[in-house]
Amino acid sequence: MGTNPTKIALLMSSLCSFSIIAPAMAADDISTAKIDEHVVVIGRSDNTPLNIAANVNVIDAAAIEMSGATSVTEVLRGQSGIQLSDNNMGTSFAMRGFSASTAVNNTLILLDGRRLNNIDIAAPSLNAIPLNQVDRIEILSGSAGVLYGDQAVGGVINIVTKSPENTGGSMQLSGGSFDTYEGRGDISGAINKDWRYFLTGSYNQGDNYREHNANETGSILGRIQYKTATDxxxxxxxxxxxxxxxxxxxxxxxxxxxxxxxxxxQEYIHEMTTAARTGYQHQLNQHWALAADVDYSDTLVSSLNWGLIAKIRVQC
Known part of the structure; x- marks a missing residue:
């Protein structure tokens, strides 16, 4: 029984054609798979998101607007994995099951990548950050002490504020039951080609549900920014x-x-916080930059609770 040369020729030609086409298809797949992805993880970037061993939840400005929250605390209250404990010294945030007494030491709070945790066990005052100033909130669940040092065992919450890149402004007025009124507004613009300004403020008052439960809260923030190609x-x-x-x-x-x-x-609690920040960055080349920043805050809390008068001041 002989071998048909025609069948052998057809088989060899099909194998050769497959070996030539297959690399071309693989090259096309590789070229289409190279997507320019950029992921920011609590102020750090990585071009290979599949290699990020972290659970990061980002709450953007649209989600904050849709939440109906009036403060940063209310935004975080609705997030899974975060436990809040309100006390006379402020709100403590706990992650990964840490108790309220140890939450401040194990959950790191950042503002634009800078620490807000106080040197003592007092909780940082997040309500001092106007909500209409917040661009997004990044939540890293899980220990991040290797990246961010102490107080990051439970996780990291980074609050990223808006930058005055555009010219414009906004204003919101609202009212509700129990004589509740609120107003928020911001404005930003250019002084010249390199200098810009940003001003925002908010005010809230209400009698609330209980008798002797009224509140009056206000905040204001102003920023001047200089930016060029290198500085x-x-x-x-x-x-x-x-x-x-x-x-x-x-x-x-x-x-x-x-x-x-x-x-x-007669019982009450009154908190006043004055803060200032400044920072400078010079871009040396595409990969290296020199940066420095200085933060200052002065918080005074006075209260009368359970017949005891207290006055605490924290400066850092």
Missing amino acids: SFFIETSYYDDDRENPGSLTKAQFKANPRHSDNT
């Missing part, structure tokens, strides 16, 4: 004032009779 410089200052009445606790019988009632007429 950038900014200086900003802000002031935050939060005055709240404390309605106190109720017994079960008092709650059934009138849940809005309050026996307190």
